[in-house]
Amino acid sequence: MNRRQWIIICGVGLLALLGGALTSQWISKAGLASDSSVKAFFANPWQSPDGKPVNTSEWQGKVLVVNFWASWCPPCVEEMPALDLLAQENLQQNVLFVGIGIDSPSNIREFLKSTPVSYPIVIGGLGGSNLSKQMGNSQGALPYTVIINPKGKAIYTKLGKIDEDELRKAIKSAL
Numbered sequence: 001m002n003r004r005q006w007i008i009i010c011g012v013g014l015l016a017l018l019g020g021a022l023t024s025q026w027i028s029k030a031g032l033a034s035d036s037s038v039k040a041f042f043a044n045p046w047q048s049p050d051g052k053p054v055n056t057s058e059w060q061g062k063v064l065v066v067n068f069w070a071s072w073c074p075p076c077v078e079e080m081p082a083l084d085l086l087a088q089e090n091l092q093q094n095v096l097f098v099g100i101g102i103d104s105p106s107n108i109r110e111f112l113k114s115t116p117v118s119y120p121i122v123i124g125g126l127g128g129s130n131l132s133k134q135m136g137n138s139q140g141a142l143p144y145t146v147i148i149n150p151k152g153k154a155i156y157t158k159l160g161k162i163d164e165d166e167l168r169k170a171i172k173s174a175l
Contacts, residue, residue: 033135033146033154041131046122049108054122063095063174064148068132070102071111075161076143080117082164087119095171100124149174
């Protein structure tokens with residue numbers, strides 16, 4: 001190859017790198033959930049994996065860490081032990097973790113047999129995916145985490161696998 005070809009290849013490579021960096025910033029952005037979407041979240045008729053209705057009024061007035069996940073999503077599964085640890089750490093605080101499974105009830109029940117967690121899991125199904133989008137998940141990707149303060153305002157969102165220290169700080173600021 002001559003020098004001109006190397007310059008062209010390097011230039012195209014730099015443009016691709018720049019484009020990828022800019023695109024990744026756009027893809028990972030998530031907005032805060034609106035007040036109306038938080039109200040819709042609390043009003044949703046959630047059910048546990050065994051089909052029992054869940055009383056969301058017990059969730060209100062707490063710092064609520066809502067994690068949208070699926071059993072077929074590798075980063076979701078990878079972060080569950082960290083979420084469970086953080087749920088245990090904050091057990092004595094006014095903090096509640098809730099997992100919204102974007103999957104079928106039978107898949108979620110089977111998954112929880114091998115990967116139990118101490119926090120409540122509810123069935124989101126396809127409606128849960130739509131609700132996560134309403135709550136700021138513009139990409140509709142998983143995992144997606146939202147923190148709602150005791151006053152019912154969303155104060156934090158994270159698209160992608162959580163960082164434990166970042167989540168600890170966000171929870172502390174919500175208390």
